Amino acid sequence: MASNNRNLGFEFFKGFFKENPVLVQLLGLCSVLAVSNTVVNSISMGIAVLFVLFFSSFVIGLVKDLIPSEVRIPAFIVVIATFVTIADLFLKAKFPDISKALGPYIPLIVVNCIILGRQEAFTKKNKLLPSIMDALGMSAGYLIAILLMGIIREILGFGSILGFRIFGSSFKPILVMILPPGAFLTLAMLIGFMNFITRKE
């Protein structure tokens, strides 16, 4: 039982750092680059991914034995698309501003490699509970990565966090950090930093 618990803990925490889906596995980069210009957008996107990944892993973990393996990918996509549609419609109804800011990137979670990748690489061959832990850990890793991007870009690009100005009035924001080039540069530096740390170990 003890080893079982340790395994569950491992499945949960591996997504944070060692197998971080964004910074180590380089999956799902589109949305990480596109909507990380402010902290609020980053958090919303992270939660949307968490919602979709958790429920897809849960449902697919429940029904995976019923699906013939030849048609599993279309079946997985239908499950994922259902939860993405739920998330998309929910945001549109309750948080129209955020929905507008995230634009097509919420529907695009469907083709996000992280979600389908986890189903193929993990949920397919593991039991329900480890799959859920894996899904939670991976989405937490995604949230950490996109939040880091959001914090760096909002501080440098707007001089604020969550809309609160943190520098004096003499601070001149580096506008380019909230534009596309800033996204590429920030992510490149984060991945480079990650490589630098893990190489030393």
Added chain:
Amino acid sequence: MVRPLIIFIAAAITNNFILTYFLGLCPFLGVSAKVSSAIGMGFAATFVMTMTAIITNVVDHLILRPLHLDFLQMIVFIFVIAVLVQFVEMVIKKASPSLYKALGIFLPLITTNCIVLGLALLGAMRNYNLIENTFFGFGAGVGFTIALLLISGIREELEVRDVPKALKGAPITLLIAGLMAFAFMGFSGIITLQ
């Protein structure tokens, strides 16, 4: 006739799909190491994207909207794209084996690519009509090819350069993409749309 042309240029250059919308980054990081494979991928993607733009627009305007099934848009688009790519693959295989050899391995990769679905969704979001959407899809494909070609040329040079160890591979490609995005921002004044 001017508007479709503007849409074309916007999709290809000023709002380049890779460099401003960040769509299609997987092949950008994966296939961009060699110029020859970049050309193959670019042509295959341009072809699929133009076809996708036409067909999703027709499906959207003739089936989904009259029946008020907008909420199924995403799922329907995914299936249309998957079927389309399969179909294109079969047709090319029969009609031109040499073309199939050149594009074949890239076609399945494109199905699950966010750039194709992103194109369909963006076109639907902006309410483009059939002609505008066709130019939009074609322009997006051309822009994708341009960005892929440029980066593959640079990456072939980088093979022999001394890159810091931690930045090898993906980080240096992203850095270059960042600099390219800077350069493409310079075009942003030439046309205005929306």
